[in-house]
Amino acid sequence: MxxxxxxxxxxxxxxxxxxxxxxxxxxxxxxxxxxxxxxxxxxxxxxxxxxxxxxxxxxxxxxxxxxxxxxxxxxxxxxxxxxxxxxxxxxxxxxxxxxxxxxxxxxxxxxxxxxxxxxxxxxxxxxxxxxxxxxxxxxxxxxxxxxxxxxxxxxRKGPQALHAPDPEPAPLLTGPSEVLVPGGPFTMGTSTEPWALDNERPAHRREVPAFYIDTTPVTNAAYQAFIADGGYDDDRWWTPEGWAHIRQHSLHAPLFWRRDGKQWLRRRFGVTEVVPPDEPVLHVCWYEADAYARWAGRRLPTEAEWEKAARHDPAGDRSMRYPWGDADPEPEHANLGQRHLRPAPAGSYPEGESPLGVRQLIGDVWEWTASDFAPYPGFQAFPYKEYSEVFFGPEYKVLRGGSFAVDAVACRGTFRNWDYPIRRQIFSGFRTARSGDV
CATH class of the missing domain: 1.20.120.450 (dinb family like domain)
Structure with a gap:
């Protein structure tokens, strides 16, 4: 006892x-x-x-x-x-x-x-x-x-003020670029996580058809291919609202990027550097993520799909706290807590992958999903409506998974973040999905 x-x-x-x-x-x-x-x-x-x-x-x-x-x-x-x-x-x-x-x-x-x-x-x-x-x-x-x-x-403009070591280089990922998540029900949300916030509650069963999801977040190199193919100049890939937004604000690349001859540079915490090709793309808005996915012949995952990929253990038909199980995050699992000031290379943290082999679902970059921010069935505001309830609606899109800037206490497999689809200053990236059959 x-x-x-x-x-x-x-x-x-x-x-x-x-x-x-x-x-x-x-x-x-x-x-x-x-x-x-x-x-x-x-x-x-x-x-x-x-x-x-x-x-x-x-x-x-x-x-x-x-x-x-x-x-x-x-x-x-x-x-x-x-x-x-x-x-x-x-x-x-x-x-x-x-x-x-x-x-x-x-x-x-x-x-x-x-x-x-x-x-x-x-x-x-x-x-x-x-x-x-x-x-x-x-x-x-x-x-x-x-x-x-x-x-x-x-x-902030000015010289570098913060310092942290870079993540370890990741070995070349030789596995598949996408993973099949079998269709069927799973338990979404939580009723037992003691410090979970109101929008993560209550646990409920959700039916999710089979789908494929990227093994890792979309990289800078992959996103550069979208830019090089004229992605920002072709309205076929954009929602009407997204196309109007990028035209109005003359967007042609992620925030903090600029072209220098044949290469892309970025500003990161006061330092200008060449955009690393193998890192997950960062500082893109929902419209950009959605347009890239369309260009690639894919789509953004729904919030339920993302959580099933991150928490569902098909062997035990149960939902885990994290992709790797129920243990709290350790440094070998994920890039969290401002330990580094950048995402780790795509394919990092094999010990943090899900049972189906999906990596970096926790940490590195917040991942845009296709879903609007909405309450779960049986939602009750606690301890105040202004934490979640006042934000429910189609004007906000859900992000999942946390980033290198998120501490483990504020990052779980059930944790939900949300923002306007135009936001780019946040540490946001994405991965793509497609519908599939078993």
């Missing part, structure tokens, strides 16, 4: 580790540049870095100290300033934001009180405290903003 005290100790240790890991990353992202870079808005699509820093602390205070612990507010006067729904990103530089030192001190004060709270919290009694959900939610929230801040660093 499991010792309940041991369970509580394990949960407390997990909460402490994930909160500490997130704060170390936040500190790195906000200490590697000078204060003027923290207060500047590097793109109207993004907040000043100092806004994210104080917002992280404010959300942590509101949910853990006020809601869970019932304590009085530390800085109630700033709640509106750091309400993401009250002020669009483009307006945030004009707000009376806490200066960098004050923002750091505020976030540190909140965290100190949260760590004290963590020592005395019982991990049961309410839905928020069950299995430490509220602590997990806040750790995921901070890591999501860390990814947002990393996007801001990519958009």
């Amino acid at each position: 499991t010792d309940p005290a041991h369970d509580v100790d394990t949960l407390r240790e997990r909460a402490l580790t994930t909160l500490t890991t997130a704060r170390a990353r936040t500190s790195l992202l906000t200490s590697c540049v000078e204060d003027p870079d923290l207060t500047a808005q590097h793109s109207p699509l993004m907040s000043p870095l100092v806004w994210d820093l104080a917002h992280i602390g404010n959300q942590e205070e509101q949910w853990l100290l006020r809601t869970v612990a019932g304590r009085e507010a530390i800085r109630p006067e700033i709640d509106g300033i750091y309400d993401a729904f009250e002020h669009p990103r483009a307006e945030r530089p004009s707000l009376p934001l806490l200066p960098p030192t004050e923002a750091r001190n505020y976030a540190a004060e909140v965290r100190g009180r949260v760590l004290d709270l963590l020592e005395s919290t019982a991990f049961h009694g309410t839905r928020l405290t069950e299995a430490g959900f509220a602590f997990g939610m806040i750790a995921q929230h901070e890591q999501q903003h860390d990814e947002t801040m990393l996007i801001t660093h990519q958009l």
